[in-house]
Amino acid sequence: MVISWVYSVAMMIQHIVAEKEHRLKEVMKMMGLNNAVHWVAWFITGFVQLSISVTALTVILKYGRVLLHSDPFIIWLFLTIYAVATIMFCFLVSVIYSKAKLASACGGIIYFLSYVPYMYVAIREEVAHDKITAFEKCIASLMSTTAFGLGSKYFALYEVAGVGIQWRTISQSPVEGDDFNLGLSMMMLIIDAGVYGVLTWYIEAVHPGMYGLPRPWYFPLQRSYWSGSGRVETWDWPWCGGGAARLSVMEEDQACAMDQRRSGME
Structure with a gap:
């Protein structure tokens, strides 16, 4: 799913930066548009687009007998939280660049590379059989794609056990000695969305680009x-x-x- 959303992420970043590159955002500000309303509009646009994919994927996973035993609402909720974190990630990348095509290319690469910490954790656990603490997983989960990968792993583990993710198991791990769980993964996705949002707000204020008036860092x-x-x-x-x-x-x-x-x- 991380790979399948690379195109959506790249296109969303490109459209946001293109609006800034063509000075459309500054024109709307001069017409009285509040900056918060501008970002809310982009959030709604991105959420509507990704929610279609999330809903379709939930139906496929549940009724396609992939996650047969898991609660469909938990599946949908997990994917929806990840979609929100992905949108906030797009916002963060968009304020760094001023050229739409460059932002699109770099945004897709950064989005994919943010999945690398999960692969590192998975290799250490499954190949080297090292014990990764919950704190270390939380640090790695500051990358939303890594948090998503860790959460997806618990779906797979519970499905193999024939139990599936339920509300009673969402805060538990099927692996003995593992302090991390799906609930923590979802919490980290929410934290990621908040962190990305705060960074977007701050960076845009101190580094608005060619046509904005920067504020002091303090x-x-x-x-x-x-x-x-x-x-x-x-x-x-x-x-x-x-x-x-x-x-x-x-x-x-x-x-x-x-x-x-x-x-x-x-």
């Missing part, structure tokens, strides 16, 4: 940011004799402020 500590009040920043223009041009910036209208900044430079 902006979360500023009262003006959380209160929503305006702020005044000073820009030193070398051709103004070293004088300082005062530029008034409203918190939710950075695109307009950047336009004023370019006008002053001209």
